[in-house]
Amino acid sequence: MYEPNVEKILKRLGPDDKVLDIGGWARPFNRANYVIDAEPYETRSYFSDPRLASVRGWYAPAQGGEREWFTKETWIQRDICAREPFPFADKEIDFVICSQTLEDLRDPLWVCSEMVRVGKRGYIEVPSRLAESSRGIEPNQVGWSHHRWLIDIADNHVYFTMKYHKIHSHWRFSMPARYLRKLPETARNQWLFWDGAFSFSETTIHGPDHIAVMLEDFVRRNQAYPKWLLDAHQSLRQITSFAVRGSRKVQRLFRRLGAEHESVSACTTGKSSPASILRSPEE
Numbered sequence: 001m002y003e004p005n006v007e008k009i010l011k012r013l014g015p016d017d018k019v020l021d022i023g024g025w026a027r028p029f030n031r032a033n034y035v036i037d038a039e040p041y042e043t044r045s046y047f048s049d050p051r052l053a054s055v056r057g058w059y060a061p062a063q064g065g066e067r068e069w070f071t072k073e074t075w076i077q078r079d080i081c082a083r084e085p086f087p088f089a090d091k092e093i094d095f096v097i098c099s100q101t102l103e104d105l106r107d108p109l110w111v112c113s114e115m116v117r118v119g120k121r122g123y124i125e126v127p128s129r130l131a132e133s134s135r136g137i138e139p140n141q142v143g144w145s146h147h148r149w150l151i152d153i154a155d156n157h158v159y160f161t162m163k164y165h166k167i168h169s170h171w172r173f174s175m176p177a178r179y180l181r182k183l184p185e186t187a188r189n190q191w192l193f194w195d196g197a198f199s200f201s202e203t204t205i206h207g208p209d210h211i212a213v214m215l216e217d218f219v220r221r222n223q224a225y226p227k228w229l230l231d232a233h234q235s236l237r238q239i240t241s242f243a244v245r246g247s248r249k250v251q252r253l254f255r256r257l258g259a260e261h262e263s264v265s266a267c268t269t270g271k272s273s274p275a276s277i278l279r280s281p282e283e
Helices: 003-012 050-056 108-118 179-180 208-221 225-270 274-278
Strands: 019-020 032-039 076-078 093-100 121-127 149-154 157-162 189-195 201-205
Touching: 003 093, 003 121, 003 189, 019 108, 093 108, 108 121, 108 157, 108 201, 149 189, 208 225
Parallel strands: 019 032, 019 093, 032 076, 093 121, 157 201
Antiparallel strands: 121 189, 149 157
């Protein structure tokens, strides 16, 4: 979780508020009374357990207070995308936290619907679209390899767009690593404090050409590369496409001429000579 928002959340909570952390296994929010995750209680705090720091080479301290409010009994191990209602009544939870989780899920729309159902208010955090569209996080990848979605948050609405594999196929569909290095922490994450409810939807794009336009348009709007470079590459693609189409037309022409030549040759190599073919039957 983006560290400055931890204190903002704690200040919004009363001592008797029920708090639910969705997908918090790797770094549970300590103030949560309940945690729901596919992984077991015994292996929690993968990121924030100092004993594992030497294995990973880094350490992320626990967030949400000094002690864990949840227990083994209030740790709910289950597939949160199973489309089975979470084990809470409508609006039973005072505050729902879902931080750095929605981008991983196969069905984030279901999880959002359950957040709105069981929670009175809450906090959502996901990687920014800029970070998820950048190279330099993992070798030969754009963004994080296990993330399924490109996400935008605006006007109390969460927009999900599939992270199409095409984003990895060409440099013009993503931000270079140097762009990521210059991004401040605030620009690498995005979040939403919601009260009562929030809305959400999936954006579907059909066809590889439309996907390419969507990805390249995002890169252009955020000026990841000089405009002249993108324009020059677009012109080169157009020239190459024209040359390929011209080459295919020439190939089709030669194939047709070759077929016609073979047809004529077949006629001239038969048993009857051209003279006998033209001779009158009466002769």
